[in-house]
Amino acid sequence: MIHIKNIHTCSLILTVSVLMMLISCSNKNGFIEPVSTDMTKPDPITNYRVSNFNGGAYIIYDLPKSNNILYVKAKYYLGDGTDRPAETRSSYFSDTTMVEGFADAKEYEVKLTVVSRANVESEPITVKVKPLTPVYRLIAANLTMVPDFAGVRIEANNEYKKNVGVVFLDDALGGGYSIRQQTVTDFPLISFAVRGYDTIPKVYAAYITDKWGNKSDTIRSTVKPLFEKQLNKGGFKAYQPGDDIMLHATYPISNLFDTLSNGGPNTGSFWHTDNKVGEMPVWCTFTTGTYAKLSRFRLMPRNFDVFTHNNPKLFSLWGTDSERPGPFTPPLFAEEGTKIGEWENLGNFSFNDPLSGAARNAATQADKDEALKGQEFTVRFNAPKVRIIRMVVSETMARTIQGNAADLTFWGDER
Known part of the structure; x- marks a missing residue:
């Protein structure tokens, strides 16, 4: 009795054998046969026109009337003389070829030939192009x-x-x-x-x-580079006016600035908002302990579902030079430089999605490892000096109504 499994195996072997025969019959001595046996030399292009652009040109032409044409080939040099040869091909469905990559805004020669389906070339036609400044x-x-x-x-x-x-x-x-x-x-x-x-x-x-x-x-x-230093995290502390957002009792703002014994960021702790917050944005407010013009900062996300939890995706920094600023409820979004009361928007920022291009819920381990190193952001150059900062999160990676982060490190000039 013949088993079904054996019948499938035999069918597979027969199919592969037929395919191999077809492939071997379509090649002779390793070369693919021409798509045509008509060795007639095609006529060249006619009635060509040139449209120059920055660094290149379009060449429009009329093709010869023939069913045996495969493509038009353009050969040219990108630099002077015979420097860096280039070639482009345009299908017989098109009446235009594009040549580009030229080094200068000057005249170049392009040789166009019509190629038949039997790989026979016409006499070349020399076309002069003069690209605009690359x-x-x-x-x-x-x-x-x-x-x-x-x-x-x-x-x-x-x-x-x-x-x-x-x-x-x-x-x-x-x-x-x-x-x-x-x-x-x-x-x-x-x-x-x-x-x-x-x-x-x-x-x-x-x-x-x-x-x-x-x-x-x-x-x-x-x-002459400007002076910059890392701001001392020892001077940072939570600033909690009456308008500050509710915080999770176990994960205070101070966790954003605690350090390890070697002075490095402590990413094992994190700040987190209370789960009773009803809408975005959420925020945290802190004093720097100094009066500084900020240059840049690094945000390190919480080491938990980096791309699918409460880590910031879209956020902004607001700052004030007041030691005791008045109440301020930040909007979901505002243009950089917007002033509301004693506060000014220092910048709007977006944390990178997975660098591999994967969806957030399909991030690779390499994506997560890279994100956990933190991302550095530049504060706009004309931002004012500040004493107190409010980080406002308008959207999290998972679009939740909470927020968390592991560490903030700032650089700037406090002189």
């Missing part, structure tokens, strides 16, 4: 380096929202400039800081690159 050069032309806290802030406009690389260099060891940091971005406003420098004027450098390997001239600027 985006990487436009960005380099408006790049600036300005003082920031303990470092240098690089800023530039990227109105075309193209992906570019910003390469920052320094001469830290005195042996010539070397790369200190590389940042890739397509943000319309490029703005980031490179920190770790003393308040001594030095010449720093940067240049812009793009995905085709183009590189701008190096921009140099003398910058």
Whole structure:
């Protein structure tokens, strides 16, 4: 008697064998046969027009009347002479090909050939294009380096929202400039800081690159970084006016600033709001024990369901220079710089979702490990000096009506 399992196994073997025969019949000596046996040389394109853009051009043309055309091939060089060859292909369904990645705003030659289904090429047609100024050069032309806290802030406009690389260099060891940091971005406003420098004027450098390997001239600027220090957590304490939100008795605000014996953040404890709070936002208020212009801070989430619990997702900082500010109920959202009574919005912030791209409820262990290191945020440069801070949570990772966090560390200038 033949078992059903054996019949399935035999069917699988037969199917695989047929597939292998089909594959072997479709190839000869390892080469795929042409899709056509018509070796007639195709006619070239005609009636071409050029539309230039920043760093590239569209070439519009008429295809020859033939059913044997597969694509149009464009060959060109991105730089001078024979520097960095490039090739693009456009289907026979299209009457346009795009060439891009040119290094300069000048004239370039592009050779276009029509390729048949039998891989036979027409005579090439040489088309001259003259791209507008490439985006990487436009960005380099408006790049600036300005003082920031303990470092240098690089800023530039990227109105075309193209992906570019910003390469920052320094001469830290005195042996010539070397790369200190590389940042890739397509943000319309490029703005980031490179920190770790003393308040001594030095010449720093940067240049812009793009995905085709183009590189701008190096921009140099003398910058004197601003003074910055980590604020002493020993001076931080809860400030609980009559309008403060209800707190969980077991998890006070002071848990945000307690430290380990080595001075590091104690992420084993955390602040938590009371479960009787009825609506968002929720907040906590604390005094810094000093009068400081804040530069940046790090928020470390509670080590519990990092992306699916009460950890802050959207939050803001409000500050006041008053030692005894009046009552203040913060809104769910306000623009940065908004003033309400004695308080001013110092900035609005968003904690990263899983960096892997996974949903919050499907975060990988690597996502969680990265989040638990904390995330650093920059306080807007023109924010005022403050004595008392209120962290206002408008949305948690799980959109709950509670809030918690493990640690807050601040940097700034209290002189």
